[in-house]
Amino acid sequence: MDSRTAYVVLSLMMLANSGALGLILRDLPADLRSPVRHWQAGTLIIAAGYFLHAFPSLPMPVMVTFSNGAILFGLTICWRGIQQFDGSPPGRWQFVPAALGTLVICWFSAVQPDTLTRILAVSLASAVILGGCVSDLGKREYRDGSLSRLLLTAIFVLITALNALRFGYFAWADIPPGFSIADNAEVMNIISPLVAAMLPVIGTTAFTLMCSERLRRQWERAASTDYLTGLPNRRTLTETGRRRFELARLEGRSVAMALIDIDGFKSINDCYGHDVGDMALTHVATCLGQGIEAGELLARTGGEEFVALLTETAPQKAQQAAEYLRQMVQRQHFLLQGVRIPLTVSVGIAVSQSEDRDFDSLLRRADQAMYAAKSAGRNRVQLAA
Template sequence: MVNKSLQDTSLPQWPEAAQTLMALMHAQGEVARLSEREQLFSSLLVSVNAVLWAFNWETRQVLYVSPAYDRIFGRPAGLLLSDFNHWRDSVYPDDLDYAERSLAQVLVKGAVEDREYRIIAADGQVRWLSDKCFINRQAEPGQPVIIVGIAEDITEKKQMEAELQRLASTDVLTQSSNRRHFFECANHEFEQARLNGAPMAFLLLDIDDFKVVNDTYGHQEGDKVLQRIAESGRAALRRGDLFGRIGGEEFAAVFPGCAPDMAMQVAERLQREIQRLSFSHDDQTFGITVSQGLSSLTHEDESIDTLFARADAAMYQAKRQGKNRIISG
């Protein structure tokens, strides 16, 4: 007969052993699934082209930063985790005050989703970030304030916006301001001059006999004339002056803070620059002249339109008096 006491101290009966085995297999499956989830999560973090981060507001310590930090900032994440000042040092100097103030606003608002600022990557490249941040509302009273966020590289978007703005405000042929943009800027300068009691002048320039140039040498040569006029304007005008093409062969300039005598000197310098221009076509050489009308701000002027009208009238008077001259009106 089998000794009953030995039987009682042997391995568990089959049902108990099966349950134990099943429990072990289930636990191993859970561990495997957790490992798979961690690997999947890590893969996702590596592939996402945005920096996920967590920040302890009270200790000023970065608790977590995702792998994209290394790619976008060009610096090891370990440096940031060891010292928050590495983030401050990477922010473009002109944007640092805004970046810090907008981060602090999350304490009041709970979320700040419109933060955009520039950073200087390790390679010296300036990049734009959209850095949204949120406060951890699940923290219990007395727990540290944790701010979490996501910073996305929007450099290409900003470059596209800048290019669209340039195209919308620039005359394609001459690369000067177009009419709409010129008068928007001119109106702003007018309002500032009126507000500050400062002088300002308006110059209107029209190419003499431009139709003859087009008819004689062709429109392609006429386009070159317009381009060279624009180059002369950029060379002769002062820093801060406005210059634009406002019509077919008409250009205009605004001289902020410029008294009438100084404005005349600038107009004369531009006149001389244009008179020195020389063009060649089929072994023929020709030059061009311009007629200019100049007006200066007075107490009676209520808008930029009145300055423009006086300059326009003066320019037509210059045409009538023989062209290639400057008349002040």
Template sequence: MMFANGGVLGLMIRDLPPALRPAALRWQAGTLVIAIGCALYAFPQLLPVVPLVTLANALFLSGLTLYLRALQRFFRHPPRHVDLLPGIIGTLSVLWFSAIHPDTTIRIIVVSLAWAVLMGRCVHVLRSGKRAEASRSRQMLKTLFLLVAAFTGVRAAYFVAIAIPPDFSVADGRNWMNLVSPMVSAVLPVIGTTAFLLMCSEHIRRQWENAASTDYLTGLANRRTLTEVGGSYFRARSPERQIALALIDVDDFKAINDGFGHDAGDLALKHIAATLEAEITADQLLARTGGEEFVALLGRGDLPSAQLAAERLRSAVQRHPFILRGQRISITVSVGIAVSQADDADFASLLRRADQAMYTAKSLGRNRVELAA
């Protein structure tokens, strides 16, 4: 089953986005390495005891290390050289307590600690990702690591408690723990690989959803998202709970494109987006609706609070010039604000009134805030 899951993952890697393939390759390698380690225990007659135990444990530890590397790559965590230590220490300990100073109990304890450290690091990486990345498959994978780590501790405690003899072999099928251990060890390569594939699938789905709801250049919400959120706000409005929005248009933006090129214009738009976003509160929404036009959904509020918010946005852009190759380029914006009224038919009508107010601000000299009629 481990070899089969590793093979299936290998076939699917080509269908994954390039950004996910390195993580998937590491996970596949970890699955196949653990499978080889299990195969060695399944056929103990292939090697003498000491090389068999040392190589099998080295493969298990290497597989867990590859799982950790896969998760670090998936969540874009920088790899740490210290994460190689559990595998190295565990392998050397197996060799020492098998060939030089035979002691099966100490060997099992050290290897169990190495397993637990690696699985604990995997859980840490799974828990430390962004909240937006939370998913059922990720929770499933975290649970699997925790369960196997818990079993590893129980297994070590059991062998310590029964005072195993010097000639005891973990490949001996007469002990019930030796029969259960490979079943539990297969959980991560078999069920874990399925969970990892589901995690990749959910990551791709979130990317598509994000692409459909955000502006490709600035990362702000796009017109579609603004319409959806604004529509829900509009439907929930009441005479006591009005909603307000500000339509923001960059003044003389064509001069930037003509004078410095369209690449500079894109950089300027990113700069303006970042400047405006820094002034937006948690209950507000900033969107780019096209070209050099932005809309700030100011949420529920009255006219005075909307004017203050809009003036804060206008002033922020004016205070923070755009720096291009060491040259300071002053940028200003004209803002039109509209507050919902009883005769507004829908959110689009509110947006149209803000647009008209913005053109009024343009006609009165730019770099100002005007209220819609």
């Protein structure tokens, strides 16, 4: 296949990929639509640039400037899509390499024709943009360990390396007069379309998989997390609690839990409304979270009820840990427009015993102890019998 045909096929493949992205765009959540739009727009602009390479019907200076400029700006827009995917701010001078590269190409095609300088300018500008993509994909705070992200990073690294090879090849090659990148006069013209296809074709697949992986993790998080407080929900508590209970029983150890209930929560909803009630729940979750130690689990199981799986399993130690949680809530004032609304919790403590057949029986004993604390005057900790 000659290079002209390769560029045509490449352009059509990129158009097909962009069309596929457009079809799934409306089904994506809001936080993914903008990154996908940027990636789609970038690949469409790159496709237009390669199409101009294959059909130089315009005057040569115009064709060369617009085709190469489209590729550089398309790459930059794809770069911006990666940044939006990660939620990182745009680079202040992000479009400068593309703009400078396009100006150099325009000058050395229309004013002072020089094929070698044009090729080197495109290669250098592309390397800067691709290097920025690799840098953002490799930032530690955004690494999630997904194979799709590693694949996209590898593609950018490979394209950057091949682009540097192309730069070196043409820098030392003896380019004949009338040289064109759209024919097969040089071996690099055969390799270039293959390299160019990696980002818009394989790269688009990897980027789509990144979005799919993000959606999967969001669904898993939603299924295991309380929507209001961000704490683990009852499902997560049950799965973790049962696993810890069975492991502790096999090893001859105990499991301790604290069941925490906000005192008089219904009156807060009745007096101030459910919005303030939600604020109160978030406030209590924050207070309790500050009192949780490493290795412990705090979950919201519904309504005004929380459960903490404690690391202290001796009854007195577990009671002290629960007392500390109770005090954390009492000490930190809940303010509504400068007015303090008293918030306290009652806590029931249960430590697993040989009579406990499963995690649910331990949870029931903690619930009974919590109601005993309520009956004894609230704002206190009660250890289950």
